[in-house]
Amino acid sequence: MSTFQRLAICALCVGVVACSSRPERGAVVQQWSANTEQLNFKPIFPPRGNFEVGDLYVVRAAKAGAKMKTVDYYMSSVWFDRMRLDDELAKAAPHITMQKTPEDKSGLVATTSVPDLFVPNTSTKMNALVAFPGFSFASLAESDLGLGVSNSAIGAFFGGARKSAYSVAYSVPVAETYGVLYGDAHLAADTYLKAYTEAKRDKLKDAVVSLKNDAKAVEKDGTTSVLVLVTQVYLARSLDVVISSTDSNGAQLAAVTRALTDLDERKTAIENQLKALKPAPKAVAAADGKVADGKAADAAQPAVPVANQALIKQKETELAQVNADIRKRVEAVTPAMPGVTGSVVKSTATGLTLRQVFDTPVAIGYSGINIDIDTLIKERKVEEAKDIDTYPLKQMMKVEMN
Template identity: 25%
Template sequence: MGATGGATMEEAGGLRKRVLAFAAVLALIVGGFVLARWASQPSLAPDKPVAQQWIEAVSQFGLEPVYPPQEDFVVGDILAFITADRKRYVEADPLPLRAVKLWNADLSAELKETYSATYRFPATSERPANEKSIWKQPARESASIFETPFERRDMPLALLPGFTIATKRAGDLDASGLSAVVGLRASGAKSVQVSVEGVETYGVPALYAEAALLKFCGNERFKNVCTDKGMRAQLSMIVGSDICEMMPAGPKGKTTPRFSVELGLVARVYLARSVQTFLEDGSSVTLSGSSTGQAALPSPPSPPAQLATPPDAAAESARKSEQTIIDEKLSAQRASITQREATTAPGVQSVVQRGDSSRIAINQVLQRPVAIGFRSVRYIARPVEGQLCDRK
């Protein structure tokens, strides 16, 4: 009877371990599939349109972005801007969705005057082959280095650092039981690196730009455009009648327009002749598992039942010492069995790894430079109550 009972307990322990192992493997399959799909397929920035990614990246340089980059965006352009929408974020919209070009003020005379009074340093010499040598720069022999040129024939240079749009994901899945230990790790990364090369810039001082904008608004043909009502009439070509929408009254009972509008003149433009783009995509999945199929360890024997009549102190002390010795032997035996299970027990141990990556480089050199950013002077016209728009 005792042998049969022991075998039954061992069979029950083995069945329990097999059930736990199956549950752990099932958890690995289901959870691992979800984890791998999540981690190895990251989306960029996250799922933003290319226009918004470009605009946010260029904005980090302290510039107002031009998207798409274009050649016919020049100093002197006058635009009506939507600068805020109280229902959505519009700062990341490309210019065609939030600005209308109204006019171009000819500032060629101001540009010539500006750069005729600006000196030009000599070109940089070749870097010496010996890094320890002094990198000497050429000196102007015919005139002072601060001599102002009579006529400038090239544009001033500008330097913009490259920027990266990237996202990474990584995760772990672990399941453990008495007879199985499985784990999975998945990771993925996508990035877009953009390098803008050959950057040049030109512009006029703010006072010239302000004078040109005020002159435009003082012209009888255009002065109505410089009012809040006139700007909204122009911008209605982009957003329609929503440009006249008013927001609900606030705590003080005052209403405000949904859109804020401004008039601006482009005072400085940044141009690029080459754009390099690097697209990188990589992911990896690692699966590890082990199973020994060993039966559960038997439970330690129960301590002997206490006598109904309390023994004397000497007998009690001897019984406790004997029980302590038994417990220590059982603990050592269990530790030895566990160690053998971890190192020499038969079973399956496996590691599966998978990874892939790709890199695409695109270098686009343009025939002529295109505008990628600008700076402007702005004019704000306060709306007249009850005259936001012409309503028919």
């Protein structure tokens, strides 16, 4: 073997090892949040359902304008407490009843609506639609997600520059929001947090220390911690996932998209058959005219006819198989993508758009009040923390306060 061959193999191995390392901790969250903050609210990662107005998070923060370190996006917050703000939600609910957009008979315009959300134990609607026209609130390259690192390393060695094989963009087709008025939230927080016992304030100190330890910085990381009261939540019931490839992978992706289109048609047909086999749910109202709770509504659902039960089970099995086939096809072009399934919205020779619909809405962003923890612990005074930027609400752990 010649000296050049030995050097080439050695250099290639070094390139593969170097490029195959995972991204720095917090890199995915940082990429996710970069575009989201352009929408004038703070991002939540990952999007999730158990997130409400009134939640209190201990969040890592930096001085406004300071460069935020990638590692600080990792384990950037702790879910600490939750306030009930039912009265404040009712006060902030829309008092003008919006009429639905007339249906477009031509079929050229598709209008979309979302189910109403109600203030707990009332019939007061509190949510409103939000539009993000043509905006991708997150865009991740292969290098950000750690996909196909070996191929990228080889391309970097022979091509002189690393080039991602795939990019993934996320957008929200329809969003909704609900929240409380700033003044009402501030007054409620003042009353609630002043009543914290010594034990609760000690737990608050522990949460601050846990964030410092999770950063694992050798030197002082330059961040502080604040208590964030969530006053506005932005929800999505579906996400559009756009997967794009380079020209070299276009033929493979085109074949996959054709197969996915067929699978999507089968999936839609099975879902319609299941809907026809199951009895329609009945609306339930409490004696006082308020919206019934979930248990009462579940108890009032009509039973499935015995004759349909076996067929329903068969169709559910078919649906599970189709979803598995869709996942398999997607993984053929993006091997490391987390199980992305859903309806095929659009497909081209070099791109694929899938729509992931959730059973219940997930929170994608929030607005809130930043509360100074030191002042709260020492003086039991609710004072806002000024001139700081908070990191995304990422960590889901809840600190119990006994």
